[in-house]
Amino acid sequence: MMVATLTAEGARRSPWNRSTNTASMADAFADSLLSGTPLDTGLEARSQT
Amino acid sequence: MTRKIRWGVLGCAGIAAKAVIPAIQSSRLGRVTAIASRDPGKATDMAARFGIASAYGSYEALLADPDVDAIYNLLPNHLHVPLTVMAFEHGKPVLCEKPISLDAAQAMEFSAAQKAAGLPVCEAFMVRHHPQWKKARALVAEGRLGEVRTIQTIFSYYLDDPANVRNQAGIGGGGMLDVGCYAVSTARYLFGAEPLRAIVLMERADLRHGPPDEWTAGISRGKAAHFYLFHAACAHAEGDRAWNRWAPGNPDPLQPAGRQTDVACAL
Numbered sequence: 001m002m003v004a005t006l007t008a009e010g011a012r013r014s015p016w017n018r019s020t021n022t023a024s025m026a027d028a029f030a031d032s033l034l035s036g037t038p039l040d041t042g043l044e045a046r047s048q049t
Numbered sequence: 050m051t052r053k054i055r056w057g058v059l060g061c062a063g064i065a066a067k068a069v070i071p072a073i074q075s076s077r078l079g080r081v082t083a084i085a086s087r088d089p090g091k092a093t094d095m096a097a098r099f100g101i102a103s104a105y106g107s108y109e110a111l112l113a114d115p116d117v118d119a120i121y122n123l124l125p126n127h128l129h130v131p132l133t134v135m136a137f138e139h140g141k142p143v144l145c146e147k148p149i150s151l152d153a154a155q156a157m158e159f160s161a162a163q164k165a166a167g168l169p170v171c172e173a174f175m176v177r178h179h180p181q182w183k184k185a186r187a188l189v190a191e192g193r194l195g196e197v198r199t200i201q202t203i204f205s206y207y208l209d210d211p212a213n214v215r216n217q218a219g220i221g222g223g224g225m226l227d228v229g230c231y232a233v234s235t236a237r238y239l240f241g242a243e244p245l246r247a248i249v250l251m252e253r254a255d256l257r258h259g260p261p262d263e264w265t266a267g268i269s270r271g272k273a274a275h276f277y278l279f280h281a282a283c284a285h286a287e288g289d290r291a292w293n294r295w296a297p298g299n300p301d302p303l304q305p306a307g308r309q310t311d312v313a314c315a316l
Contacts, residue, residue: 021175022072026121028178029144029171030054030078033119041171042234043149045243047160 057083057117057141058101059108059132060124061091062214064146069123070099079119085111108132112139122146125214126221130155137166144171148230151221174234182238189239200239202232225251225265233269244269 032039056079058065065084073081082102086092089106096104105111112120112135120136122129122145130150133143149172150156163170176182189197205228208215215222237243249267 018068019072019075021179022068022173023076025171025173025175025178026056026073026144027076027078029119029142029169030076032169032171033054033142034052034078039169039171040177042174042177042237043160043163043170043172046237047156 054079055082055116055118056080056121057085057111057114057119058121058123059085059111060122061086061088061095062123062125065095065123066098069121070095070101073121074099081121083111083114083117108135112136112141117141119144126151126226127219129221130159133159133170134162137162137168140166140168142169144173146173147234148172148221148226151226172234174231174238176231176235177238182235186239186241190241197240200236202236204228204231223262223265225249225262229265229267236269246270 028039031037056073058070058073058081061084070081070084073079081099083105084092084095084101084103085105085108086095087106087108089104092104092106095101103111103114103116105114108124111117118141120133120141120143122132122136122143124132124146126146126148129145129148133145133149136143149170150159188194205224210216213222214220215227233244247267247269249265251262251265253262
């Protein structure tokens with residue numbers, strides 16, 4: 001079985017970190033606010049469960 | 050020139066200086082323009098450090114600021130719903146730290162307030178907005194792993210400071226609420242489906258000095274025979290160091306298992 005691993009080594013080499021993760025999330029929300037396009041946050045689906 | 054969102058940050062916890070404020074200041078579409086803490090000195094210090102225009106000694110004052118477009122609720126878990134609802138009352142959309150609510154009753158209160166206000170809200174699970182996880186979700190959706198039936202997650206850390214908010218039962222600490230929610234949320238995201246039922250084992254700490262759960266392990270069953278298996282630990286006792294196999298510097302894995310192949314991603 002082939003296993004594609006994106007774990008430790010990949011994370012160390014990745015330009016992504018806690019700060020860039022948060023910036024990406026804040027920009028997604030900001031873009032939604034500025035454009036008026038709803039953001040899929042998963043909360044709507046959860047509220048119907 | 051692209052208009053930027055003017056963020057008001059509620060709270061001056063360590064994560065504010067370490068991650069959230071630098072992240073927003075470096076983001077493409079936003080800037081932090083106001084910050085609030087119950088301790089005015091903390092807010093003033095943080096504002097000076099990061100070039101934030103306004104510092105408030107009360108959350109209500111920040112929420113009333115007409116020059117704030119959106120709120121980042123960084124407060125401890127038990128204040129997520131009350132202050133998010135208060136932000137709605139001031140007409141502000143909210144990006145709220147995870148988990149939004151502590152229990153089902155709070156979730157219902159939050160949901161009703163959000164629907165009444167009609168304002169956007171986002172729970173701070175970065176997974177949904179991160180290219181790695183978008184790719185992982187696409188791999189699952191495209192059938193590249195075969196039929197995915199099980200997602201297994203381990204997310205743990207060692208923390209023995211009883212004063213840390215993550216170790217305080219009364220304000221929403223513990224392994225399940227602090228990191229277990231990542232396992233559940235990410236599995237829901239990858240499957241694109243909601244769980245139908247869950248069976249959970251939880252080991253409770255000394256509630257006078259520890260978190261409500263030192264570790265939690267669960268199996269959640271969703272539609273189409275999806276299973277989420279998760280283990281979350283906010284280890285407190287010395288003997289629990291063994292739970293902390295991956296951190297620090299060696300991220301905890303989440304592993305969607307398909308009939309043809311698996312993919313393991315760092316959380």
